[in-house]
Amino acid sequence: MARAAASQTSIEADHAGDGLAAVEVDATGIQTKELNDRLRELMLSGVRKVNIRNVCGQRYIGTRLYTPEHIKMDIEIFGTPGNDLAAFLYGHKIIVHGNAQDGVGNTMDGGEIVVEGRAGDVLAFSMRGGEIYVRDNCGYRTALHMKEYEDKKPVLVVGGCTQDFLGEYMAGGIVVILNLLGQANKASFIGTGMHGGVIYMRGKVEPHQLGGQVEVSPIDEADRAVLDRYVSRFLERFPEICLSQKEIMQSQFYRLKPKSKRPYSNLYTY
Amino acid sequence: MKSFVFPEFQIIRDEEKCGQCRGCERQCAFGTHTYDPVADRLISDNYKCVGCQRCVIFCPKDAIEVRPTPSFYRPNASWSREKLEDLKKQAETGGVILTGSGNDKPFRIYWDHIVLNASQVTNPSIDPLREPMELRTFLGAKPDLMDISVKDGDVEIKTSLSPNLVVQTPILFSAMSYGAISYNAFRALATAACKSGTYFNTGEGGLPLEMREEFGRCAIVQVASGRFGIDAEYLNCAQAVEIKVGQGAKPGIGGHLPGEKVSAAVAKTRMIPMGTDAISPAPHHDIYSIEDLAMLISALKEATNYEKPISVKIAAVHNFAAIASGIVRAGADIIAIDGLRGGTGTAPKAIRDNVGIPIELAISSLDRRLRNEGIRNKCSIIAAGGIRCSSDVIKAIALGADAVYIGSAALIAMGCTLCQKCFSNKCNWGICTQDPRLSGRLNVDIASQRLSNLLSAWSHEISEMLGGMGINALESLRGNRDHLRGVGLYEWELDVLGIKGAGE
Numbered sequence: 001m002a003r004a005a006a007s008q009t010s011i012e013a014d015h016a017g018d019g020l021a022a023v024e025v026d027a028t029g030i031q032t033k034e035l036n037d038r039l040r041e042l043m044l045s046g047v048r049k050v051n052i053r054n055v056c057g058q059r060y061i062g063t064r065l066y067t068p069e070h071i072k073m074d075i076e077i078f079g080t081p082g083n084d085l086a087a088f089l090y091g092h093k094i095i096v097h098g099n100a101q102d103g104v105g106n107t108m109d110g111g112e113i114v115v116e117g118r119a120g121d122v123l124a125f126s127m128r129g130g131e132i133y134v135r136d137n138c139g140y141r142t143a144l145h146m147k148e149y150e151d152k153k154p155v156l157v158v159g160g161c162t163q164d165f166l167g168e169y170m171a172g173g174i175v176v177i178l179n180l181l182g183q184a185n186k187a188s189f190i191g192t193g194m195h196g197g198v199i200y201m202r203g204k205v206e207p208h209q210l211g212g213q214v215e216v217s218p219i220d221e222a223d224r225a226v227l228d229r230y231v232s233r234f235l236e237r238f239p240e241i242c243l244s245q246k247e248i249m250q251s252q253f254y255r256l257k258p259k260s261k262r263p264y265s266n267l268y269t270y
Numbered sequence: 271m272k273s274f275v276f277p278e279f280q281i282i283r284d285e286e287k288c289g290q291c292r293g294c295e296r297q298c299a300f301g302t303h304t305y306d307p308v309a310d311r312l313i314s315d316n317y318k319c320v321g322c323q324r325c326v327i328f329c330p331k332d333a334i335e336v337r338p339t340p341s342f343y344r345p346n347a348s349w350s351r352e353k354l355e356d357l358k359k360q361a362e363t364g365g366v367i368l369t370g371s372g373n374d375k376p377f378r379i380y381w382d383h384i385v386l387n388a389s390q391v392t393n394p395s396i397d398p399l400r401e402p403m404e405l406r407t408f409l410g411a412k413p414d415l416m417d418i419s420v421k422d423g424d425v426e427i428k429t430s431l432s433p434n435l436v437v438q439t440p441i442l443f444s445a446m447s448y449g450a451i452s453y454n455a456f457r458a459l460a461t462a463a464c465k466s467g468t469y470f471n472t473g474e475g476g477l478p479l480e481m482r483e484e485f486g487r488c489a490i491v492q493v494a495s496g497r498f499g500i501d502a503e504y505l506n507c508a509q510a511v512e513i514k515v516g517q518g519a520k521p522g523i524g525g526h527l528p529g530e531k532v533s534a535a536v537a538k539t540r541m542i543p544m545g546t547d548a549i550s551p552a553p554h555h556d557i558y559s560i561e562d563l564a565m566l567i568s569a570l571k572e573a574t575n576y577e578k579p580i581s582v583k584i585a586a587v588h589n590f591a592a593i594a595s596g597i598v599r600a601g602a603d604i605i606a607i608d609g610l611r612g613g614t615g616t617a618p619k620a621i622r623d624n625v626g627i628p629i630e631l632a633i634s635s636l637d638r639r640l641r642n643e644g645i646r647n648k649c650s651i652i653a654a655g656g657i658r659c660s661s662d663v664i665k666a667i668a669l670g671a672d673a674v675y676i677g678s679a680a681l682i683a684m685g686c687t688l689c690q691k692c693f694s695n696k697c698n699w700g701i702c703t704q705d706p707r708l709s710g711r712l713n714v715d716i717a718s719q720r721l722s723n724l725l726s727a728w729s730h731e732i733s734e735m736l737g738g739m740g741i742n743a744l745e746s747l748r749g750n751r752d753h754l755r756g757v758g759l760y761e762w763e764l765d766v767l768g769i770k771g772a773g774e
Contacts, residue, residue, distance in 0.1 A: 032568075033572075036572055040575070059565070059569075060568065060569050060572040060573075063569055063572040063573050064572045064573065064575055066502030066503065066505075066506055066573065068503075068506075083565055084565055084568075084569045087569040087572075087573065088500070088505065088569065088573040090502040090503075103556055103565070106556055106569065107497050107500055109500075109502060122555065122556045125497075125555060125556050126496075126497035126500075128497075128500075128501070141555055144551075144555045145495075145496065145497060145555065147497075147498075147541060147542050148541075148542070148543070149537065149541040149542060149543065150543075152541065168551075168555070169549055169555075171542055171543075171546060171549070172542065172543065193551070195546060195547060195549060196542070196543060196546055261529065261543070261545065261546040261547065262528075262529045262545075262546065263547070263549075264526055264547060264549070265528065265529065265547065267365060267366055268366050268367075269359050269360060269362075269364075269365030269366065269367060269368065270359070270367070270368055270691075270694070
């Protein structure tokens, strides 16, 4: 079956120079399940790099790529992938040349997602590892309940701004919101129930935008080091952005942290 | 502030029998018993006693008795003692009353108002000691039509089948997470499930890495609103994945595993820092509609390569049958419904005792609804919340369930006495605690033996009752309400249950 699927695609030499051939898949008229069948077959047949052309709403791309051997594959998507892109992603790398819809990186475990455009709602929901870079804005409920364990820290960098409920119930990880598109971040209810992790916001956050469990402070040197690292990685992924690292880092950043890792411990009696 | 609540229990120590061995002092994590070296006697503080009976069972001299205190407030049918005391506690602390275990209020237990049939003369009963009885149950979607071919006496199924769970007896262990319960209790459930040909459910606390290979074959893993410990390996090592939407003990709300219970090992399994509250939000924030649920079901099917049935667990509430119909149409292979009396590690008492409907009524309305809509074969029903004995199981199946989940019953088999202090991290029975001194009290081999014994005893009893009805396969009893009659029920209750009154 793997052979049959591969025969419908054309294998081209990979120009990235890493020695692996990229397989081209045309997603025109292909349903979600069929496309994901094909990706899995390609991966199992030894392909390590796939370019999917004409993607139009197919969901769960990257989700069915778990193997006990932990094989990894790079995917480039041309078009607009559907909801739950890279849900439960297990270490693969996905680049979207276009916008993404809702649920990008849902409960993602590891790997990297780059969106050369905007992302929809519920971005990085319950993400627990890996990195996501979104060039433009994203929707509501971003980075909800993101969590971390020891050195496994998920990272989300958004070039534009977010909508309401950013970082609600956040339990770990690093979120960087750069607000580079000239709009102020108008999100409300930021960090309600937050009990872990950190959000770095470029530009001012008004008190009325925050949930009750968050405290805001200017960044210190340690924060600056973290930001330097992820801003530079962000810029590497989007060379079309004409701002320099220095210009971005000169702006005022604020750190949003939870007041407590046990926000509701005084709520109860026995 | 001086507390105006008096103790719930009275500890009576027989000083003549007591050998001052201080065993009771060591057994009680609540600090009820202390040794007075001057008087060389043990002193008990009634205020600290939770009535778990650990000291009573483990006193080598049988010198201790724990009973409800005879002290009383002036009797008042409206202001029960519990109502008075809860109110006093809230006046003293301003807190939400928290409790554990299941609803203990005197709602009608329908199991006790339903009687089973037996064969007499015309349809002979079957003796399970002499004849095979089929309790094996397949859980998951069944095809609308089955295309088979027979060649040289061999039957081949040509229809492609959905993945199903196979249980040797229709009893599974309900979701109880590592974190809520101790590692030993969790492991005992897993061990017993594997040994007895059934499944345990990890709950939402993940599955420790070292258990995945050995126990994945009898695990149902849960995906709940907190998404703790979830990765593709966790999903794929198990035999089924359950999306937890609701729980009978606390429909509509989430949960907070208190930071005290988030030990190093629990933190590692859940992939959160040690000592943080593990907060499960009330809804899944990626599920705000049936369409969103369908998306998560599909995502999980994708993540498990369409090899595992996907279950959706909801609490039985007022219009749940319509919601369940939507859940089936969203692609769920199994629906687990959890009734009013379902247990919990922690829930606000107001919710535990007042939200939801009894499981007996829920099974019946769900089975009827799915049959009427012609989609009953598309999913299996697992009933949970208040199953106490084998006859409850068989009645649940006759009302329309495919199998049952037992939670409290399994904990009781391991030693739990339903003292309702599961949230305290001080469970003297070593079940509901992460304190290694306490959890070490639960021997995995012995606890799993107790669980296996329970399953085996109930299975025998189910076979006996089935045989008595002249039935030799559980499948023939499923939804077969002719074998049930109601005693002492109102007309509307008989209607909802879909059964006749006794004598009819």
